[in-house]
Amino acid sequence: MAWMAWTWPTAAFFLCVALALAVLTVLELKVPTVQRRGWLPLATTRGDRFFISLLAAAFVHVSWLAFLDAPVYWATGLAVLLGAGLMRWG
Amino acid sequence: MRRWDNRAWLGVLPVVLIVAFSAVVPLMTVVNYSVQDIFDLNNRLFVGFEWYRDTLRDPRFLEALLRQLGFSALVLAIEIPLGILVARNLPRRGASAGVWLVVLAIPLLIPWNVVGTIWQMFARPDIGLLGAGVNALGLDFNFTADPVDAWIVLLMMDVWHWTSLVALLAYAGLAAIPEPYYQAAELDGAGRWQVFRHVELPGLKPVLLIAGLLRLMDSLMIYTEPFVLTGGGPGSSTTFLSQHLTTMAVGQFDLGPAAAFSVLYFLVILLLCWLFYTAVMRSEDVEGGPGGH
Amino acid sequence: MGTEAKRRQPRWLLYGYCLYLALPIYWLATMALQSNQDIVGDLEIVPSRLTLANFAEIVGNPVWYSAFGHSLSYVILNTLISVTVALPAAYAFSRYRFVGDKHLFFWLLTNRMAPPAVFLLPFFQLYSAIGLFDTPLAVALAHCLFTVPLAVWILEGFMSGVPRSLDEMARIDGHGLGYFFFRLFLPNIRGGIAVTVFFCFMFSWVELLLARTLTGSETKPIVVVMTRTVSASGLDWGVLAAAGLLTILPGVAVVWFVRRDLVKGFALGRV
Numbered sequence: 058m059a060w061m062a063w064t065w066p067t068a069a070f071f072l073c074v075a076l077a078l079a080v081l082t083v084l085e086l087k088v089p090t091v092q093r094r095g096w097l098p099l100a101t102t103r104g105d106r107f108f109i110s111l112l113a114a115a116f117v118h119v120s121w122l123a124f125l126d127a128p129v130y131w132a133t134g135l136a137v138l139l140g141a142g143l144m145r146w147g
Numbered sequence: 148m149r150r151w152d153n154r155a156w157l158g159v160l161p162v163v164l165i166v167a168f169s170a171v172v173p174l175m176t177v178v179n180y181s182v183q184d185i186f187d188l189n190n191r192l193f194v195g196f197e198w199y200r201d202t203l204r205d206p207r208f209l210e211a212l213l214r215q216l217g218f219s220a221l222v223l224a225i226e227i228p229l230g231i232l233v234a235r236n237l238p239r240r241g242a243s244a245g246v247w248l249v250v251l252a253i254p255l256l257i258p259w260n261v262v263g264t265i266w267q268m269f270a271r272p273d274i275g276l277l278g279a280g281v282n283a284l285g286l287d288f289n290f291t292a293d294p295v296d297a298w299i300v301l302l303m304m305d306v307w308h309w310t311s312l313v314a315l316l317a318y319a320g321l322a323a324i325p326e327p328y329y330q331a332a333e334l335d336g337a338g339r340w341q342v343f344r345h346v347e348l349p350g351l352k353p354v355l356l357i358a359g360l361l362r363l364m365d366s367l368m369i370y371t372e373p374f375v376l377t378g379g380g381p382g383s384s385t386t387f388l389s390q391h392l393t394t395m396a397v398g399q400f401d402l403g404p405a406a407a408f409s410v411l412y413f414l415v416i417l418l419l420c421w422l423f424y425t426a427v428m429r430s431e432d433v434e435g436g437p438g439g440h
Numbered sequence: 441m442g443t444e445a446k447r448r449q450p451r452w453l454l455y456g457y458c459l460y461l462a463l464p465i466y467w468l469a470t471m472a473l474q475s476n477q478d479i480v481g482d483l484e485i486v487p488s489r490l491t492l493a494n495f496a497e498i499v500g501n502p503v504w505y506s507a508f509g510h511s512l513s514y515v516i517l518n519t520l521i522s523v524t525v526a527l528p529a530a531y532a533f534s535r536y537r538f539v540g541d542k543h544l545f546f547w548l549l550t551n552r553m554a555p556p557a558v559f560l561l562p563f564f565q566l567y568s569a570i571g572l573f574d575t576p577l578a579v580a581l582a583h584c585l586f587t588v589p590l591a592v593w594i595l596e597g598f599m600s601g602v603p604r605s606l607d608e609m610a611r612i613d614g615h616g617l618g619y620f621f622f623r624l625f626l627p628n629i630r631g632g633i634a635v636t637v638f639f640c641f642m643f644s645w646v647e648l649l650l651a652r653t654l655t656g657s658e659t660k661p662i663v664v665v666m667t668r669t670v671s672a673s674g675l676d677w678g679v680l681a682a683a684g685l686l687t688i689l690p691g692v693a694v695v696w697f698v699r700r701d702l703v704k705g706f707a708l709g710r711v
Contacts, residue, residue, distance in 0.1 A: 060188060060565040064179060067175075067182060122203050155533075161528065162548070165525055248699060256690075256692060259646050266464060268464075276485070370557055409561075
């Protein structure tokens with residue numbers, strides 16, 4: 058595994074994603090999702106909204122790094138808020 | 148309708164394992180590399196998002212990205228309509244159908260570097276039929292010196308190489324349209340364009356999704372053909388993302404920056420393909436399988 | 441038939457397109473049959489002095505013909521692996537709904553999207569770490585990255601075209617899943633399997649970047665040997681053209697043998 062050059066931050070990131078996927082799977086088995094329309098211009102399931110949140114988070118970080126010099130933690134905060142919003146109302 | 152049965156996961160498991168091995172593990176490794184300054188594997192330094200910031204503000208990355216998007220857009224705009232046109236003219240049945248399919252499939256089966264070589268030999272102004280021919284007409288044509296000529300040759304090559312794929316898929320889509328639909332359209336006095344618009348195009352939608360997605364993905368990752376044909380030049384006028392990345396990763400062995408570049412590259416492709424996929428799937432309003440067809 | 445003929449444009453478009461396809465290959469063939477002096481000499485549309493020396497060079501040189509063998513070995517291995525693992529998966533996707541099926545399907549596709557260039561570094565490290573570097577298996581597995589998702593995608597389309605009543609009937613007749621799948625179901629999607637084999641073979645045979653990265657001196661494939669020739673001996677156009685012409689043959693052979701099934705597969709329209 059040494060060649061994978063793990064670092065704590067990336068390991069934590071992947072653990073979080075894996076955990077989220079596990080939680081989503083369990084939720085899906087307990088409370089099956091219903092397709093619905095929200096903010097987004099398409100009907101989504103819970104999993105769709107999670108994927109869109111991740112993609113949105115990635116691009117929030119990318120634009121932050123491209124245009125702003127302020128610390129990137131702000132972008133992370135923004136992405137989390139956006140993600141939570143998308144999951145709830147998207 | 149398809150039945151609910153979570154045991155179906157067993158059938159999918161081998162695919163998941165093999166793809167996880169060949170995609171997930173390497174992708175995680177790329178992410179790991181992208182946040183570190185790596186001298187060698189025992190001697191590395193966490194640098195956070197530094198490489199991303201550098202790459203995003205690197206004009207060479209942005210130029211390669213723009214070039215890439217322009218190339219992909221042009222390729223799709225030419226190949227999809229041309230492929231449909233060719234498919235409409237193919238015979239539907241009989242022995243000749245098989246022969247036509249084989250002929251059309253030939254460019255697809257040529258190794259990509261050979262495609263580059265073929266077009267280099269074909270387009271060179273000194274030994275190539277195309278290059279020498281155009282020059283004989285009195286036009287000054289040299290793809291190794293003139294960026295516009297290089298782009299023209301690249302586009303011609305890509306059309307030559309990949310239109311067949313669109314044509315074959317569109318042929319499959321057309322073959323699936325029941326004959327009565329055409330007869331009904333004829334009874335209504337529909338013209339050629341109306342038949343195309345109201346009978347053929349709706350029937351073609353699922354295969355055009357596949358053709359469009361495949362062409363979008365592949366044109367976004369094009370490497371080998373321009374590498375052989377133009378080497379990314381003249382200057383960097385035909386240096387697309389993969390070429391730039393390969394130079395960084397293999398040529399200069401800049402693990403960290405190359406990895407950050409890779410992640411950004413993948414994100415761009417993921418976003419574009421997801422938008423395309425969602426847009427087409429939505430307009431089609433999924434019936435049946437997970438592929439929506 | 442009458443309506444079909446009427447809705448076609450004149451055939452000139454098809455013939456024109458074929459001419460466009462044929463010209464560069466014709467030019468390649470003329471170069472393969474000429475000596476280097478004649479190639480760089482005066483341009484002749486129909487060459488006057490033909491020679492087989494370029495082909496003799498390839499047939500007589502073990503570097504060239506063993507490279508063909510290496511390429512074929514990983515391509516065949518890849519096609520076998522891809523079709524084997526894709527069959528049950530495609531069946532599951534086409535017949536059942538299960539937790540996360542749609543996302544799994546899209547995730548598979550994302551792997552088809554990933555540019556090989558992105559995977560150069562980790563693949564080299566990965567296959568070195570598990571001792572597969574410079575074996576045909578390494579390239580075959582690496583190519584699974586794009587052939588497996590494609591195989592699942594294509595097969596799923598074909599399987600969805602087979603009526604579900606076939607499954608029901610087999611169950612009522614008391615056949616087990618294994619008997620049903622291999623004896624009743626697979627013969628129904630022969631065309632689909634032919635199309636899948638065609639695409640797996642094609643995408644594995646034509647790829648250069650990963651094949652170049654994952655092979656060393658032991659298993660150098662033909663595509664890599666070709667790029668080396670350019671750099672090593674200057675520009676040996678004749679031999680390069682002859683080798684290029686030879687690399688077209690295996691693909692043409694495959695498509696020729698499966699053409700009937702291909703036509704059937706394509707005619708089903710479930711690609």
